[in-house]
Amino acid sequence: MRTVTSEDLFDSVAAAAGYAAARPPLHPLIVELGLDRVGWADRVVDVALDIGCGAGLSTEPLLGRCDRCLALDPSAAMIDALRQRVPQAVAIVGAAESLPVASSSVDLVTAAGSLDFGDPDRAAAEIARALRPAGVALIYDFTTGSPADGGDDWLDGMVARWPRPPRSAVSAIGPRVFDAVGLALRVVPFILPLPMTRDAYVDYLMTESFVVTAIAGGTARDEIRAELARTVPWPTPTVDVRFDGYVLVARQAERTG
Numbered sequence: 001m002r003t004v005t006s007e008d009l010f011d012s013v014a015a016a017a018g019y020a021a022a023r024p025p026l027h028p029l030i031v032e033l034g035l036d037r038v039g040w041a042d043r044v045v046d047v048a049l050d051i052g053c054g055a056g057l058s059t060e061p062l063l064g065r066c067d068r069c070l071a072l073d074p075s076a077a078m079i080d081a082l083r084q085r086v087p088q089a090v091a092i093v094g095a096a097e098s099l100p101v102a103s104s105s106v107d108l109v110t111a112a113g114s115l116d117f118g119d120p121d122r123a124a125a126e127i128a129r130a131l132r133p134a135g136v137a138l139i140y141d142f143t144t145g146s147p148a149d150g151g152d153d154w155l156d157g158m159v160a161r162w163p164r165p166p167r168s169a170v171s172a173i174g175p176r177v178f179d180a181v182g183l184a185l186r187v188v189p190f191i192l193p194l195p196m197t198r199d200a201y202v203d204y205l206m207t208e209s210f211v212v213t214a215i216a217g218g219t220a221r222d223e224i225r226a227e228l229a230r231t232v233p234w235p236t237p238t239v240d241v242r243f244d245g246y247v248l249v250a251r252q253a254e255r256t257g
Contacts, residue, residue, distance in 0.1 A: 019055040019081070022203040024194050026142060026243055027112060031061040034138040034247040037188055045107035049130065050089075051096045051123070052114020056082035059089050066108060070101065073114075096123035099130050106130045109137040116141075120173045121180065128181035133252055137183070139173065142245030144208055147201070148193060150233045151241075158205075158228065162214035173248070184253035193240040201241060202228045 035041055048066035050059040055078055059071045063086070071089040073079050079091045094100050096111065097119050109131060115123045127137050146155040178185045196204070205211055205228055206221070215221050 019057065019078070019207055022200070022207050023055075023057050024145060024196070024204055024241070024243065025057070026192055026194065026245075027058045028061040029192055030112075030140050030142070030190070030245065030247060031065075031110060031138060033188060033190060034140065034249055035065075035136075037186065037247075037249055038136050038251070040108075040136065047106050048108040048110070049099070049101065049106045051099070051109060051111040051127075052117075053082055053089075053091075054078050054112075054114075056085035056089070058110060058112040059086045062108070062110065063088055070106075072096070072099070097126060098122075099126045101130050103129050104132050107132055107135045109135070111137070111139045113141040115139060115173055120177050124177045124183065125181045127250070128178075128183050128252070131183075131252065135252070137248075137250040139248040139250065140245060142190075142192070142243045144210075145194065145196075145201075145204070145241040145243045147233055148240040148242045149235070154231065154233055158231075159210050162210045162219070162224070164210045165213050178248070178250050179253075182253050183250040186249040188247040188249060190245055190247065192243045192245070194243060195238045196241045197238055198229065198232065198234045201232065201234075201239070 032041070035043070043065070045066045047068045047070065048062040049070040049072065050062060051072050053059045053071035053073045056071065059069065059082060062069050069089040070092060071082055071086065072092045072094045073082070074093065074095050076093050079093050082089065083091050092100060095118065096115055109127050111123075131137060144155060146152050175185050202225060206225060211224055214224055
């Protein structure tokens, strides 16, 4: 079985199309949660930057919250998809470890599940450099969603059958990374239920890393999809899918009161 690369996971037209069409609409809820915690529920800022924007689902919640929206991703395929979905954003191919923005030029930074595919220490330093003194960064992620009733064991079984690839981060994301660059951190955990149909849920799972890894390793896409649809516990046409996650709310430590 060949090693799965970041190109398999993200940098392809197929990956971008899957993300654009099938990822769950959680980003607006999570961004709202984070901004509520800093009293920015109704605030409109000058510049917002979405790091690891993918196909644009995590960028869309920033529209209307800023005068200028920047969206950055290392995958050219994802950026092409973002341009179609979020033409209002300034789309940039680039990396979190070397943000193409001036120092103290960004009011709001978001990063959804993207910093642990590179070097979080360097990314945190770049976020601290880019933020204006009163700026806010929302770093968030969520687990693979599972059906609320009896779905955890089933999903564990699927992932055991088709394991995920290892994460590539050189260090963990957490307080140490942000303390080191002078950012004060607040951790906000969440559990979000999202009603989904069986087909929508299976479409979403087909974009998850354990499925992409299995396909890259030679398992037929149709075989995986059929097995997921056949075995998933789905007692009613629409089922609540539970997503567990967190928001790391970061601000300049020396400027917080």
